[in-house]
Amino acid sequence: MLKTFDIVLIGVMTAMATVTYTIKHRAEVKLEEVHRLESEIKLEKDTIELLKADWALVVQPNRLERLVNNYSNELKLQPTLSTAIVQPSELPMLRSQLPPETVADAKDVSKDGGAKTASGKVKAAAASKNGDTTDAEIRKAIADVAAAPAPRPVAKAPSLLKRKKQEVDNIATGSVDE
Secondary structure: OHHHHHHHHHHHHHHHHHHHHHHHHHHHHHHHHHHHHHHHHHHHHHHHHHHHHHHHHHOOHHHHHHHHHHOHHHHOOOOOOHHHOOOHHHOOOEHHHOOOOOOOOHHHEOOOOOEOHHHOHHHHHHHHHHOOOOHHHHHHHHHHHHHOOOOOOOOOOHHHHHHHHHHHHHHHHOOEOO
């Protein structure tokens, strides 16, 4: 009986040694991977520092002024006027800030088949096309439409509604995607 117990203990010790070696080997492989990743990170950081230094050299005012003087005949550059800078209030609205679109009621159609100009968006779109309206006036026209009670939707083809919405977004507000 003692020999059987000894053989079982030897088997258990061999299994434990095998498990211990496997765990040690996996830990060494993970450690090598960590060292490889750390060296890649260091290489990327060094590359970023090198690119920042290169950028600092490229955008030096003296260098840029020399380039402007050398290529002024070809580029025809002029200084930017302070009045040419756009204020944040003059920028077009983002699409997320636009009021929800409403479909014109059947009563809003005039005798000649066109929509009434009181609908706001059509008025703003027509004025914007002609260049008669500023962005502030267009925003006010859209705000007036948003403040008015929503008309009852008219059944139209989905493709027509989608096309009309794109036209209004692009023409009336000059809005941009976020």
